[in-house]
Amino acid sequence: MSAEEEPLGQLAREFALLGIIAFGGVNTILPEMQRQAVEAHGWMSNTQFTQLFAIAQAAPGPNFMIVTLVGWQVAGILGALTATLALIVPTFALAYAVAGAWRRFSQARWRKALQAGFIPLTVGLVAAGAFVLSTSTLATWQQGLAMASTFLLVMFTRIHPLIPLAVAGVLGYLGVV
Template sequence: MTGSVLTDLMLIFGQVSLLAFGGGNSVLPEMQRQVVEVQGWMTAREFAALYALAQAAPGPNMLVVALVGWQVAGLSGALVAVLSLCGPSSVLTYFTVRIWFRLRDAPWRRAVQAGLLPITAGLIMAGAVLLTTTTTTGLATGAVTAAATAVFLFTRVHPLIVLAIAAALGAGGFLV
């Protein structure tokens, strides 16, 4: 049982690893699809809660996979999920960096990079909308998202301060 879950984690996040053009947030919708819809490991709301916890921790924003792995298979699940997510892309980076200097001036590289940008933009927006629809449980949580988005866009307030204020308001019972 656990063995097959670990294999699933490895296959899912290993594949996600090589599709993560534009960084972690671009594969958020695919992770949610696999974890919630295909595997049925948790609900969309539970996934959003885990994503929020990962966001509150330091480090790269892809670490939600550690929590997904932890939820479905404990510590070994967390480690397998993280290593599967990091392994394939790291190996690719290791080998590509050696030929990078020949690669970077090639005209097709600029074309590929320019072509990937709108896809990354669409993917991150998809992840943002999927998350927002699950986290907006009512007027108050919707207002938190709207206000926090404005703060992130128009001020230089540290993100962690915004997250802390939201969590404190929530804990105090002012929102839900």
């Protein structure tokens, strides 16, 4: 077996590449992370991936905890360390290398245009992540209705997001969804 075929090598390669394109945080790379973990490598099911994401979001700490949990699922403690470091180290090195030029050219036209372009890119990547996570585990029309209702309530009213979350929890507990 080559290093490329071993899970630790695969984790290192995939998360190093993902880290470099994670504009706006880890949520922007969720669709590709899910595709690699579920479809490309078969490390876990859609449901397992979504559950890991839910745990990462519910737990206190950094937003990239999903990376550590995926690594843990794949190869235990070494997988967790490999995935986390593979995401952080190249990203940090790139950010460090670019930071000086980014500051030096703060008034440059090209920088302002590039920065303006990152906004819709980031929003689109986050939306794609939300779509992948929300549709990959829907099993019933009731779940779809709960998801759509929550989205509409949070987007178009001033209702606090914890209210639909609590309602969904109660409906899940009662077996309605």
